[in-house]
Amino acid sequence: MSDTNPELSNFNALNIDVTESILSLLPIPSLVRFSSVSKLWRSIITSLPPSPSSSSSPWLFLFGIHNTSSFHNQSFAFDPLSNSWLRLPFPSLPSLHLVGSDRFLFTTAPRFSFSPIFKPNWRFTSPLRFPRINPLLAVFSTSSKLILVGGVGSIGGLVNIDDRLPVQIYDSTLDSWELCPPLPAAFRSNAHETLSSALYKRKFYFFDISSCFISSFCLDTYSWSDVQTLRPPGLLFAFLNSCNDTLVLGGMCNSDRGFSFNLWRIEEGSMEFSEIAIMPEGLLCGLVDNEDEEDGGNKYRTLKCVGSGNLVYVFNEDGHKKYPACLCEIGVENGKCRWRIVPHLPSPVNKFHKLVTFCSTVSITDVFHSQIGA
Incomplete structure (x- = not known):
């Protein structure tokens, strides 16, 4: 050539x-x-x-799951540097219990297994000591260990929501699971539906979206911190993320100024907060349906946010508007933040019963052998 x-x-x-x-x-x-x-x-x-820009600009991954027909499952990845979505092949294993974190996909049932996102090569782990559905998890220690927290117990297809399951840590080099103390009792047993998590400085933080309780699990001592309350004024609900070596809380507020989506920086230990940015009103309106002005804050309940590096993504899990999203770049202009809209997903987009969403840094080696398309 x-x-x-x-x-x-x-x-x-x-x-x-x-x-x-x-x-x-x-x-x-x-x-x-x-x-x-x-x-x-x-x-x-x-x-x-790996380029510095790639490591600080994580991709947003979206896996749409249809409960009754796997034919309607779809998966996408958004690259913020090219400002474009790419289609990904959907995982071949059963998808109803799919979880994602740090360049890996996980299935929790019927057996626990994991695979790189871009190059499916599923590896089954030794059996979980306490099988569970919909846990929160994180990869740490240079991707050699995995922590599994919360979720609901599953034995023979039956679910037990009354049991506070122990934390389990998986060592991939030994293919073994270690049992640790469960979530503090202050967190409800069905907290898998209301918990947000963030891995930060060798601690795995958990924030209850509804009660605003927060606690952390130390990955060195395998112990839990005291439960505290983290609730900025007017907060309706929020999600915890780890961005640019700091904890960031992103959530909906209702104040004298009306409804707004805010970002706060959280100080480790004291849990004191300081405002980072507020989403422009025009972007917020583009994420929700404004036809019903009398539903209070209910129309915002389908908004979620995930973050890593210098980016926080905010998106709508409701398929009515085909999952619109925007992002905030933290500290890019003289320490200030910059918001921008994320392009629409490439058509056709199916309607899903469940979304699995997370963000992760990506390198060229991660995607080089994968079959991706715009």
Whole structure:
């Protein structure tokens, strides 16, 4: 190909370091396409080190699950650097109990297993000591360990919502599970439906969306902190995230100014909060249906947010508007935040019974061998 394309021949004649510098500025979807241009480009692209912009700009992953027909399942990934959605192949394993975190997908039933998002290679773990459905989880210790918290017990297809299940930690190098103390009693037994979590400085934080209780599990001592209350004025509900080496709370407020979606920085230990940003009113209106002005804050109840790096994504889980979303870039302009809308999902978009959403950093090696499309 390079023999018949003078422009490509000139590009290949560049110093390798210069070529690497140019290619490293491109978003990952572009690199995937350009890797097929020539063997030289393919070699350079696959050897590129992770770029700082990629590590601070996590992708948003959305896995839509249809309860009765797997044919209607769909999965998408949003790259903030190219400002575009990509379609992903949907996982082949049973999807009703799908969970995602840090470049991995997990299934909790009928057996616990995990796989890289972009290159499905499912690995079944040794049996869980206490099987469960819909837990919260996080990957830590350089992706070699996994912590599993909350959820509801599952034995022989039967669910037990009255049992406070112990925390379980999985060591992938030993293929073994370790039992630890369960969630504090202040958290309801069905907290898998109301809990938000964030991994921050070797602690796994849990925030109850309704009660605003917060506690953390120390990954060094395997112990829980005291339960505290974190409720900024006017807070209706919120979600906890770890962004740019700080805890960030994002949620809906109702104040004298009306309804707003706010972001707060949370101080570790004291749980004191300071406002980071407020979503522009126009963006908030674009996420919800404004036809009914008398439903109070109920129309905002389907809003969720996830965050990592310098980004917080806010999206609507209701399929009526085809899952609109926006994002906030934290501290990009003289320490200030910048909001922008996320493009619509590529059509056609099905209506789902459940959404599995999370964000994660992505490298070119993660996606190079995957089959993705715009």
